[in-house]
Amino acid sequence: MEKNPELSLAWQFIENTGTHLFLTGKAWTGKTTFLRTLKQRSPKRMVVVAPTGIAAINAGGVTIHSFFQLPLSPFVPNTTFKSGQVHYRFSKEKQNIIRTMDLLVIDEISMVRADLLDAIDDVLRRYRDREKPFGGVQLLMIGDLQQLAPVVIDREWEMLKDYYDSPYFFSSSALKNTDYMTIELKTVYRQQDEYFLSLLNKVRTNNANATVLAELNKRYIPNFRPSKEQNYIRLTTHNHQAQRVNDRELSSLLAPAFRFTAEVSGNFPEYSFPTDNVLIIKEGAQIMFVKNDSSYEKRYYNGMIGEVVKVSENGIFVRNKADNHAFLLDKEEWTNSKYILNSTTKEITEQIEGTFKQYPIRLAWAITIHKSQGLTFEHAIIDAQNSFAHGQTYVALSRCKTLEGMVLDSPLRAEAIISDDKVDEFNRQSELNTPDDMELHKLEKTYALHLLHELFSFKAIEQAYNRMLRLLDEYFYKKYPDLLIDYKSLYTKLQQIIQVSVRFEEQYTRLLNESNDELTNEGVQERIHSAAIYFRDQLVDFVALYSKTQLVTDNKDVQKRAKERYLDLGDVLSFKSQILNYEGREDVLFSVSDYLKNKAKILLGLQEDDEKLTRKKKAKKEPKEKKPKVDTKKLTYEMFCQGMSIEEIAKERGFVASTIVGHLVPYIIEGSIDATQIISQAKIDAVNQFIKTHPEQAESLLAIKDNVNDNISYSDIKLAMAALGLSFHH
DSSP: OTTSHHHHHHHHHHHHOOOEEEEEESTTSSHHHHHHHHHHHOOSOEEEEESSHHHHHHHTSEEHHHHHTOOSSOOOTTOEEOSTTTTOOOOHHHHHHHHHOSEEEESSGGGOOHHHHHHHHHHHHHHSOTTSGGGGOEEEEEOOTTSOOOOOOHHHHHHHTTTOSSSSGGGOHHHHTSOEEEEEEOOOOOGGGHHHHHHHHHHHTTOOOHHHHHHHGGGBOTTOOOOGGGOOEEEESSHHHHHHHHHHHHHHOOSOOEEEEOEEEESOOGGGOSSOSEEEEOTTOEEEEOSOOOSTTOOOOTTOEEEEEEEETTEEEEEETTSOOEEEOOOEEEEEEEEEEOTTTOEEEEEEEEEEEEOSEEEOSEEEHHHHTTOOBSSEEEEOTTOOSTTHHHHHHHTBSSSTTEEESSOOOGGGOOOOHHHHHHHHHHHHTOOOHHHHHHHHHHHHHHHHHHHHOOHHHHHHHHHHHHHHHHHSTTTSHHHHHHHHHHHHHHHHHHHHHHHHHHHHHHHHHHOSSGGGOHHHHHHHHHHHHHHHHHTHHHHHHHHTOOOOOSOHHHHHHHHHHHHHHHHHHHHHHHHHHHHTSTTOOOOHHHHHHHHHHHHHHHHHHHHHHHHHHHHHHTTSOOOOOOOHHHHHHHHHHTTOOHHHHHHHHTOOHHHHHHHHHHHHHTTSSOGGGTSOHHHHHHHHHHHHHOGGGTTBHHHHHHHSOTTOOHHHHHHHHHHTTOOOBO
């Protein structure tokens, strides 16, 4: 990183600050290498996402939609989603990942729409800090805005245009509320064809004059027909152009053709078909996958090039061109949904109008330029005369490794090089937003203060402790009264600790601001060291109380909640105790890098401990004999005999009152309980009178409820009928 000043500056920003960064630059300036190195060396806990399957594979991450479980509908600010995937039902593991990550890397940011970035912000706020953009997590956005723009169809833009001035990521409402920096990488590392790169850069920056076009057009070869062995792929602007080439190449294969017709139901317009309605395939055909593999094997991804090695009426065998492993392909299903924005409720609803089921492949002797982003070819034929979108021509040309490996299907005209004014203006402003060493120094100090606040903050413990205290107070106050008293007593101490931590924050903030050498200052380090020991010792009583906390109830829902809150409290106490103990060691000096490394180590250790505990419990369950099942009705009866009311029993056991009544009915019928202890004789008489006059409805709770006085409940009727020795149904 030290050899390149821009890469070095970017590295320091990511490692030593919490500031968002947009890392840009033309092709081959080291963006991908930077990300790869960051993943290998950074102590920060990071998640890498990208807008498409191809980009995610190249970045070694996952797609944005899959990680954040987002729908494909537009995200309109101040609205709520109603489609099936937008309720953020994340697993405990996913929630922990989101809550503990330090850095979110978004690759190919140029293709990320503004509303998608705001959707990410919405999810992160839900599981992190609601008051901070992106929940307080640092963003690293990597990409080149001179490449392909985000895809937004007209009907979606009609929804979004009142909220965003452009579909580009930089128009995101959440991003506009943050301070982020831009670093442009300018050193090109692919030196074998510098002249070609200089021409590409002119196209990229919309400076392709007549001289540049003339040089590129030297690669125009009329009626160029390569041999199959040369492995040329044609890049076109439109789907129909690629289809024409693919049809021609397919017909040249001597193998028999097989037709596979898609299964289409409901409203699924032909222009939206993800692949051919009637797929015609031959052995030897070059194909591209158009969907990620939905099976657990993940054998292919959207955009991967492959070859048909065998085909029959029973199915298609394919292989990745990079290896010789062939596999039988299964059909995939797509849905066509309509998204409606309710102007009154501000809600978006998703209506599935139709489905399309077909083999997830298409012929790929030719592909569109849009599908080619992120791919590189030794030999390519470029057909860009009908370019219609920002960055399209530049992307097509830059897919080629060399000028000699590129052939133009038609002369390149100036009109084919399209640039968006919004992007040009953003780039001009970004140049003013490039950080210098002074800005870096200021942000490094801010980040150090942020981590110190994290180290000495007891907010997470307070939240977990309060949740446990509320559970005890609501469900276990009678069963564990002494434990509840202990928790309430220590709560006062917790508030005192928090007050001390707030005063200490004022001290270390002042010390850091007054010190020229910041964290390396001996006085600062001594205060951090002493405070870590002090706060660690203050937690001893909390750890001791936690260790003797064992909550048992026969109510499954309450038991589940008790287990979750118990584990949450244990995790935050263990983490805080371990991190404070580490920073309190005499041989440790607090630093950003060291703190993050140790923090990650502790968090991973806690996760492993939880997994071991889970496996241990499962292993123990197998040889153990089943415990005798608790007689829940008998337990309710015993509590009633101890003088507890139905309402008190219901609260203690976590049931509704009607369930408790149901438990007691058999004991009334057998005479162990006098019904008048629970229900008045007047209500029993009212039920009895109705049954005598309407014997045909004697067993119907509903009929009795509708005809007896308004003050009688279903529970009253059950009790009365039990007292009368009658059965009932609804």
